Amino acid sequence: xxxxxxxxxxxxxxxxxxxxxxxxxxxxxxxxxxxxxxxxxxxxxxxxxxxxxxxxxxxxxxxxxxxxxxxxxxxxxxxxxxxxxxxxxxxxxxxxxxxxxxxxxxxxxxxxxxxxxxxxxxxxxxxxxxxxxxxxxxxxxxxxxxxxxxxxxxxxxxxxxxxxxxxxxxxxxxxxxxxxxxxxxxxxxxxxxxxxxxxxxxxxxxxxxxxxxxxxxxxxxxxxxxxxxxxxxxxxxxxxxxxxxxxxxxxxxxxxxxxxxxxxxxxxxxxxxxxxxxxxxxxxxxxxxxxxxxxxxxxxxxxxxxxxxxxxxxxxxxxxxxxxxxxxxxxxxxxxxxxxxxxxxxxxxxxxxxxxxxxxxxxxxxxxxxxxxxxxxxxxxxxxxxxxxx
Ligand code: PMP
Numbered sequence: 001x002x003x004x005x006x007x008x009x010x011x012x013x014x015x016x017x018x019x020x021x022x023x024x025x026x027x028x029x030x031x032x033x034x035x036x037x038x039x040x041x042x043x044x045x046x047x048x049x050x051x052x053x054x055x056x057x058x059x060x061x062x063x064x065x066x067x068x069x070x071x072x073x074x075x076x077x078x079x080x081x082x083x084x085x086x087x088x089x090x091x092x093x094x095x096x097x098x099x100x101x102x103x104x105x106x107x108x109x110x111x112x113x114x115x116x117x118x119x120x121x122x123x124x125x126x127x128x129x130x131x132x133x134x135x136x137x138x139x140x141x142x143x144x145x146x147x148x149x150x151x152x153x154x155x156x157x158x159x160x161x162x163x164x165x166x167x168x169x170x171x172x173x174x175x176x177x178x179x180x181x182x183x184x185x186x187x188x189x190x191x192x193x194x195x196x197x198x199x200x201x202x203x204x205x206x207x208x209x210x211x212x213x214x215x216x217x218x219x220x221x222x223x224x225x226x227x228x229x230x231x232x233x234x235x236x237x238x239x240x241x242x243x244x245x246x247x248x249x250x251x252x253x254x255x256x257x258x259x260x261x262x263x264x265x266x267x268x269x270x271x272x273x274x275x276x277x278x279x280x281x282x283x284x285x286x287x288x289x290x291x292x293x294x295x296x297x298x299x300x301x302x303x304x305x306x307x308x309x310x311x312x313x314x315x316x317x318x319x320x321x322x323x324x325x326x327x328x329x330x331x332x333x334x335x336x337x338x339x340x341x342x343x344x345x346x347x348x349x350x351x352x353x354x355x356x357x358x359x360x361x362x363x364x365x366x367x368x369x370x371x372x373x374x375x376x377x378x379x380x381x382x383x384x385x386x387x388x389x390x
Contacts, residue, residue: 014094015095018047018055018057018087019215022042023043023220023353024323025038025040026040029319029322029323033389034390035342036342036348036349038350038352039338039352039354040220040352041325042353042355043356044357045356045358049083049086050083050086050359051087051328051358052083052212052236052355052358053357053358054091055207055208055211056087056203057084057087057088058207059206060088060196060198060203060204061092063203063206068191069194070097070194074097074191075145075148075160075192075193075194076097076099077100077141077144077145077193077195078099078100078102078196078197078198079101079136079137079138080101080103082107082108082114082285082286082362083111083286083358085099085111085120086111086115086118088196089101089115089118098119098121099121100120100122100144101115102122102123102124102140103125105124105125105126106281108363108366109365110361110362110364110365112124121164123140123164123168123171124171125137125171127281131291134183135171139183140167140171143167144164145193145194145195146187147163148160149187149188149189149190150185150187151192152190152192153190155192167179198235198295199291199294200294200295201295202295204233204295205238205242205295207239208239209240209242209243210239212240213242214243216244217244220351220353222248224244224353225350225352226252226338226342226347226350226351227244227251228341228353228354229253229255229355230255230330230331230337231256231261231296232286232330233295234297237300238297241253241300241301245300252302253302254304255298255301256330256333256334257287257306258287258306258309258312259308259309260281260282261279261282261288261289261290262275262276262288262289262292263296263298264304265278266292267303267304276291283309283329284313284329284330285329285330286329305341306337309378311333311336312329313329313373314385314386315332315335316331316332316333318332318383320368326361327356327360328358328363330357330358331358334355334357335354335356340389343389
């Protein structure tokens with residue numbers, strides 16, 4: 001029986017269908033791993049773009065419109081690992097804005113094709129460069145923005161295509177000095193190009209404070225004891241953490257961080273400088289950082305549990321077979337981290353909510369492809385990897 005189900009309506013546009021995602025109990029997982037707690041997954045692939053990031057796409061564009069940062073005919077540009085791009089792209093398509101996304105090479109091809117299907121332009125950048133380098137995905141987005149600002153008027157789709165191809169060529173040919181020149185030139189800001197920047201945008205955590213958190217509170221009737229979420233920009237855990245801590249301070253907010261990211265090190269008290277030095281690449285997508293974004297407030301996070309790529313991937317694959325829930329690697333990481341944390345800390349009889357940020361369809365050629373796993377040195381016997389958690 002469907003109770004309190006509010007999504008059985010007719011909507012005026014796709015943007016209105018964002019949010020109100022279900023909580024799904026993970027009974028088979030609880031039994032297999034002998035978890036003495038109730039596990040509920042907030043399954044965010046029910047959003048129209050397939051991820052939790054649709055929520056912030058909507059909030060960041062609405063916020064920019066309200067504040068006059070973007071006007072009709074404007075271009076929205078974002079450095080993104082994919083999901084935020086998709087959220088922005090579908091809201092932008094609905095509202096008539098052009099979009100450009102810059103993405104590191106390591107991100108899956110599927111994500112690039114999805115963005116292009118929604119009318120966006122995509123520029124690929126090298127993965128292993130510092131965020132401040134002129135060919136990093138952050139800086140390449142600024143270069144595109146500056147070239148549009150320079151025109152002092154809205155650009156056509158054709159003009160935008162030329163700008164995108166020019167910048168992609170500079171990146172590919174490693175013309176660092178030319179990129180730096182575009183970045184350093186003093187250009188007047190116009191509302192014809194805007195970078196929402198999910199890492200610094202207050203509407204990112206606000207989207208989760210006002211929607212994701214309220215939904216969880218309502219769905220659990222305020223009976224939640226633990227919330228587990230991966231930390232990328234930190235918007236999810238910060239927005240949810242803030243709302244829930246205002247309601248009941250004793251609810252534990254636990255972050256899940258990949259090995260190689262800085263969050264767990266900073267939370268343990270290491271200086272940011274030291275932590276950044278220790279950061280190293282990993283393959284799970286969407287979580288972990290080598291910078292400390294403005295959108296994260298680690299004071300709301302009670303603890304952080306660390307998960308490696310192998311554990312994340314094995315759990316993601318196992319979850320699909322065991323529960324029929326096909327999600328991405330950050331969801332598998334969150335679930336692995338949850339069970340590990342609950343067991344290590346002897347937690348029993350609690351209601352636990354875990355955020356599953358996106359769909360596994362984004363990773364069919366990677367996490368769900370044995371050949372890719374083997375080529376990258378991973379074990380494909382998931383049960384063997386997970387044995388230690390039982
Ligand atoms: N998982 C995936 C797949 C993501 O794309 C993101 C967003 N980077 C996250 C988790 C983390 O969410 P947040 O940025 O709100 O911390």
